[in-house]
Amino acid sequence: MTDVQTSGGESSRRVAFVTGGASGIGRAASLAWAREGVRILLGDVDDAAGEMTVKDIQSAGGEAQYVHVDVCNEADCINAVEQAVKLYGRLDIGFNNAGITGSSHRVGRYPLNEWRRVLDVNLTGVFNCMQAELKVFEQQGAGVIINTSSVIGQRGTAGGSAYSAAKHGVIGLTRSAALEYAGRGVRINAICPGYVETQLVVGEQAGIPSNVLDEKIKRIAARRLGQPEEIAAVVVWLASQAASFVHGSAVDVDGGYLAF
Numbered sequence: 001m002t003d004v005q006t007s008g009g010e011s012s013r014r015v016a017f018v019t020g021g022a023s024g025i026g027r028a029a030s031l032a033w034a035r036e037g038v039r040i041l042l043g044d045v046d047d048a049a050g051e052m053t054v055k056d057i058q059s060a061g062g063e064a065q066y067v068h069v070d071v072c073n074e075a076d077c078i079n080a081v082e083q084a085v086k087l088y089g090r091l092d093i094g095f096n097n098a099g100i101t102g103s104s105h106r107v108g109r110y111p112l113n114e115w116r117r118v119l120d121v122n123l124t125g126v127f128n129c130m131q132a133e134l135k136v137f138e139q140q141g142a143g144v145i146i147n148t149s150s151v152i153g154q155r156g157t158a159g160g161s162a163y164s165a166a167k168h169g170v171i172g173l174t175r176s177a178a179l180e181y182a183g184r185g186v187r188i189n190a191i192c193p194g195y196v197e198t199q200l201v202v203g204e205q206a207g208i209p210s211n212v213l214d215e216k217i218k219r220i221a222a223r224r225l226g227q228p229e230e231i232a233a234v235v236v237w238l239a240s241q242a243a244s245f246v247h248g249s250a251v252d253v254d255g256g257y258l259a260f
């Protein structure tokens with residue numbers, strides 16, 4: 001039995017720690033879980049947006065708290081997980097989702113400091129959170145981890161070698177950890193979103209020029225960008241008992257992008 005059921009009193013309601021929860025996919029997953037009664041500890045570096053998401057969850061009748069977490073900082077991740085356990089008495093789900101695209105350069109010209117930053121947030125950040133979560137999950141003999149990779153974790157993208165390398169790494173990390181922890185009651189999977197309408201893709205700081213995005217959309221079978229809620233729905237399912245036999249998978253949620 002890997003997943004803890006939601007039924008019962010306050011203390012048996014599941015608890016999720018969500019990184020990158022202030023915006024986009026992490027925000028949508030937090031709102032969706034909260035609607036199911038899951039209690040949320042929402043971590044991000046964007047404190048204003050994080051607090052706003054928590055307010056939105058609370059206004060909708062859900063339970064959530066915000067904590068400043070830079071996933072590159074090991075101590076932040078450990079502290080956040082400890083805080084979740086202190087606040088709610090348990091932790092059931094780790095959604096390791098914070099990510100950045102980084103700037104676009106050919107490999108031969110990719111600045112080493114930018115390479116390190118992109119790998120640090122997207123890959124080492126997931127590792128840092130998993131280490132903190134797995135300490136609790138091993139003790140409980142139960143828990144679910146979902147790591148956010150990308151379709152670019154299975155394909156190359158011109159100009160985005162650091163992002164692609166990091167997201168490929170997330171899948172390798174997920175599969176290896178799934179093998180190590182399945183026998184310890186912990187289920188570990190990754191999701192691979194396609195192109196989703198969030199700040200990362202369409203925001204002012206987005207790394208994808210609009211003409212490139214138009215070309216990408218032509219390659220999506222659904223001929224449109226995904227919505228964060230469409231990714232969140234799969235994340236919520238992956239964390240549920242309904243997905244009890246799903247271990248070590250990289251689940252595509254991409255409007256058919258990888259079907260080509």
Ligand SMILES: NC(=O)c1ccc[n+]([C@@H]2O[C@H](COP(=O)([O-])OP(=O)(O)OC[C@H]3O[C@@H](n4cnc5c(N)ncnc54)[C@H](O)[C@@H]3O)[C@@H](O)[C@H]2O)c1
Binds near residue numbers: 044199
């Ligand atoms: N939007 C897409 O098309 C798409 C596609 C595939 C994968 N993804 C992945 O989905 C995840 C969520 O992205 P999104 O699209 O919702 O983008 P987003 O920009 O809306 O959300 C990302 C969140 O991560 C936070 N963040 C960034 N660096 C952080 C750090 N060091 N520590 C903690 N938080 C940090 C940001 O403040 C932001 O709130 C990312 O891992 C991204 O790579 C997105």
